Amino acid sequence: MKIGEIDGRSLHPFGVNLTRWLPLLVLVGGLTGGCAFGDLTIQMPQSGTTTGYSGGKERVLIVPVFTDKRAEQRIGMKKNGYGMDTADAFPSQDVNTWLGFRLGNELKSMGFQVNPQGDNPNATKIQGFTHQLFIEPVVQWFTVDIESDISVLIRVSRPDGLEAERRYFVKGLEQTIAGNIEYTYVASLRKASDHLINRVAADVMNLLNRFPETPARP
Numbered sequence: 298m299k300i301g302e303i304d305g306r307s308l309h310p311f312g313v314n315l316t317r318w319l320p321l322l323v324l325v326g327g328l329t330g331g332c333a334f335g336d337l338t339i340q341m342p343q344s345g346t347t348t349g350y351s352g353g354k355e356r357v358l359i360v361p362v363f364t365d366k367r368a369e370q371r372i373g374m375k376k377n378g379y380g381m382d383t384a385d386a387f388p389s390q391d392v393n394t395w396l397g398f399r400l401g402n403e404l405k406s407m408g409f410q411v412n413p414q415g416d417n418p419n420a421t422k423i424q425g426f427t428h429q430l431f432i433e434p435v436v437q438w439f440t441v442d443i444e445s446d447i448s449v450l451i452r453v454s455r456p457d458g459l460e461a462e463r464r465y466f467v468k469g470l471e472q473t474i475a476g477n478i479e480y481t482y483v484a485s486l487r488k489a490s491d492h493l494i495n496r497v498a499a500d501v502m503n504l505l506n507r508f509p510e511t512p513a514r515p
Contacts, residue, residue: 327396334398335375336387337386337479338385338386338387339388339479340389341390341486344402344403344494348403348406348407348502350407350498351407352408355408357417358401358412358420359421360412361410362391363393363396367427370387371386371387372386372392373385373431373433373445374434375434376385376434384515387481397425404501418475421453421455421505422455424452427449428450429446429447432485432486441473442470442471443471443473443481443482443484445471445488445490447466447490448464448466449493450462451463451464451465451500457510465497469486469487469492
């Protein structure tokens, strides 16, 4: 029997059974590092959930494309097994158009009339500003957490003088042992974006119910 073995099993100096964990360590290292050097295109997830709210009452909303305030145009990174940034992730479509469409679609499902632009004198405008949208693998002991962070500012304005704004920050998490596979990035982003859109849409509904429109004077 060699030093560092018990009944033929290899041991780490701190007493960890390496024979038991070696296959998993090799698997994690290989999956997070072996395909970490090519850029990734993320298929932006489309809306598939609703708040369950109703009561839009055909009120007209203008929901344009979001305004971009991000510091960088990539929406994520790939990492190797050592946690090093090795490649970029880019969106399959414009991020700000995607966010505007998703919010507008959610509000439509609640009974609002939604247009990307218009001149209705009583229409409420919902303008979004994208401050952050980023997906990052966080390497753990035996898994990889794919974290999506989205930060937006939503500004609501109406011709009768209503003005309101709120900042939102949401996180999506997808855990995997394969840190650079596209579907894990998409799943993480879907969780974050669903949570964001549902929160914003519900807040818009509550705000407009609390402060009903004042008809414009002729």
